[in-house]
Amino acid sequence: MIRLDEIALRYPGRDPNRGAVLQRISADIPSGGFRWVLGASGAGKSSLLRLLSLSLKPTSGQLEVLGVSVNRARRAALARLRRRTGTVFQDLRLLGELSVFDNVALRLRLDGLPEDRIELEVTEMLRFVGLGRKLDVRPHSLSGGEQQRVAVARAVVHRPPLLLADEPTGALDEKQAIRLISLFEELNQMGSTVLVATHNEALVRRFGHPALVLERGRLVSHG
Amino acid sequence: MARASVTRLTGRPLLSRRQDGLALRRAMPDRLLPALVAAMTFLAALALAGAVGASLLAQRWNNGAAAIMTIQVPDADAPAATGAGKRGDAVLAVLSHDPAFAAAIPVDRARLAALLAPWLGGAGGSGTGAPALSLPGVIQARLRPGVDPPADLAARLESAAPGTLAERNQPWTARLVALTRSLQACAALALLVVTGVAVAVVAAATRAGLAARRHSIEIVHGLGAGDGYIAGRFARRTTVLALSGGIIGTILSVPLLLLLCRLGAPFASGAALPPTLPDGDLAAYLSDALARVPLPLWIALPLLPPVSASIGWLTAQFTVRAWLRRLP
Numbered sequence: 001m002i003r004l005d006e007i008a009l010r011y012p013g014r015d016p017n018r019g020a021v022l023q024r025i026s027a028d029i030p031s032g033g034f035r036w037v038l039g040a041s042g043a044g045k046s047s048l049l050r051l052l053s054l055s056l057k058p059t060s061g062q063l064e065v066l067g068v069s070v071n072r073a074r075r076a077a078l079a080r081l082r083r084r085t086g087t088v089f090q091d092l093r094l095l096g097e098l099s100v101f102d103n104v105a106l107r108l109r110l111d112g113l114p115e116d117r118i119e120l121e122v123t124e125m126l127r128f129v130g131l132g133r134k135l136d137v138r139p140h141s142l143s144g145g146e147q148q149r150v151a152v153a154r155a156v157v158h159r160p161p162l163l164l165a166d167e168p169t170g171a172l173d174e175k176q177a178i179r180l181i182s183l184f185e186e187l188n189q190m191g192s193t194v195l196v197a198t199h200n201e202a203l204v205r206r207f208g209h210p211a212l213v214l215e216r217g218r219l220v221s222h223g
Numbered sequence: 224m225a226r227a228s229v230t231r232l233t234g235r236p237l238l239s240r241r242q243d244g245l246a247l248r249r250a251m252p253d254r255l256l257p258a259l260v261a262a263m264t265f266l267a268a269l270a271l272a273g274a275v276g277a278s279l280l281a282q283r284w285n286n287g288a289a290a291i292m293t294i295q296v297p298d299a300d301a302p303a304a305t306g307a308g309k310r311g312d313a314v315l316a317v318l319s320h321d322p323a324f325a326a327a328i329p330v331d332r333a334r335l336a337a338l339l340a341p342w343l344g345g346a347g348g349s350g351t352g353a354p355a356l357s358l359p360g361v362i363q364a365r366l367r368p369g370v371d372p373p374a375d376l377a378a379r380l381e382s383a384a385p386g387t388l389a390e391r392n393q394p395w396t397a398r399l400v401a402l403t404r405s406l407q408a409c410a411a412l413a414l415l416v417v418t419g420v421a422v423a424v425v426a427a428a429t430r431a432g433l434a435a436r437r438h439s440i441e442i443v444h445g446l447g448a449g450d451g452y453i454a455g456r457f458a459r460r461t462t463v464l465a466l467s468g469g470i471i472g473t474i475l476s477v478p479l480l481l482l483l484c485r486l487g488a489p490f491a492s493g494a495a496l497p498p499t500l501p502d503g504d505l506a507a508y509l510s511d512a513l514a515r516v517p518l519p520l521w522i523a524l525p526l527l528p529p530v531s532a533s534i535g536w537l538t539a540q541f542t543v544r545a546w547l548r549r550l551p
Binding site for chain 1: 445449452
């Protein structure tokens with residue numbers, strides 16, 4: 001369960017006259033739900049996902065993610081919560097010093113999985129996203145679409161209870177985008193809660209699912 | 224799944240891929256920090272040697288010189304007032320029968336004359352055959368440990384040989400001991416300062432590493448790495464670097480410490496300074512120098528590298544955890 005109660009977000013140092021990035025957002029997203037996060041550029045989609053991925057703290061309001069009250073949780077509990085969340089960031093956030101394999105494996109190493117199981121899981125996942133031949137390549141030598149697939153593989157390799165994806169199909173062609181969202185749906189059917197921010201209206205129409213619609217930092221439609 | 228089949232699946236060995244993404248080998252290079260820690264350890268070894276040396280000196284003076292009394296007997300060879308034997312023998316008998324003294328030994332005339340020769344020249348009798356000045360007989364009496372001289376000693380000596388003077392060395396040794404104690408305090412202060420500088424150096428290196436890897440740390444933190452995981456990676460790196468610096472600094476300090484211990488041996492043990500490098504026999508020289516290193520220093524020196532490593536570990540842990548507080 002994700003619960004947002006009167007959530008507001010204002011970036012530090014931001015001109016107060018220009019208003020908050022997110023304002024009084026309240027919503028409940030049940031466990032196992034699939035939600036699109038829609039809105040124009042600057043509507044607050046990325047900020048909302050960054051809040052849910054615990055990259056930011058709300059300026060005010062109560063936030064509950066996977067049953068954990070983010071406002072009151074200790075740092076160790078927040079770290080555990082992050083490990084239960086898979087996130088595809090808009091800027092991908094791949095580690096340039098690591099190979100494609102290690103970027104994805106790091107996610108499982110943080111969970112303390114044995115290396116032989118990590119080998120299997122990561123290799124299988126990278127083959128699924130079409131990067132089975134690029135395990136030892138550094139991310140910077142990949143195309144934008146390939147880098148995006150590495151980020152997706154890292155987000156889903158541990159089958160997280162919560163998956164957050166910020167424009168995950170931005171650098172993918174239509175076929176790859178459909179394949180990716182199908183993967184997200186598979187995870188969703190296995191019980192993961194999925195939130196996907198996108199501009200791709202064709203995908204939203206094709207796959208259905210309810211949407212959170214943001215406009216200038218406010219939630220204007222939910223469901 | 225068997226390990227062999229996994230290796231076959233990917234065609235590469237398993238252990239080649241253990242990476243944490245922080246790339247601390249590049250962020251915290253293995254030259255500057257070990258060199259600085261080595262310098263700190265070198266200084267710490269010297270300060271430690273100073274503290275140990277001062278402690279031994281204070282101990283020796285306290286237990287040795289302070290327990291000795293010098294008794295001067297004028298006309299020691301003249302007949303005693305009691306009529307039996309010489310005045311010197313009468314005083315020696317008083318001291319020998321007093322349970323407060325462990326020993327009483329007359330100082331040899333020739334040695335006394337030799338000791339006084341720099342001040343009295345031939346007048347002491349060493350060069351002319353007949354003494355120009357009448358030297359008193361001198362007796363060195365050693366008090367039993369922790370025992371003060373009897374209160375009536377002066378009266379008894381006076382009665383055995385009028386004009387006898389008994390002087391205890393304790394007052395000036397007390398001043399020397401106080402001096403060595405202050406030297407110890409200086410050495411301890413120097414150790415404290417060196418430790419503080421070492422902490423500052425490690426903290427600065429860690430902060431430089433944090434600044435260099437900020438982006439990666441934020442990513443790894445965002446993936447769910449706890450403060451302990453990230454701080455542990457930094458602490459492991461600084462521990463290795465500080466340990467290597469500690470080992471280098473300790474090794475570099477040994478030759479200088481051997482030289483200092485050898486030079487300080489006469490003060491610490493009363494032993495005469497052995498000849499300098501005897502006929503090129505380096506092995507004998509080294510063996511002699513090694514034997515003169517005090518046991519407390521032998522015990523303390525090997526502790527310097529692990530202490531350096533511990534300072535590295537603790538400082539890195541504290542610095543990184545404090546820095547991570549700025550992340551959500």
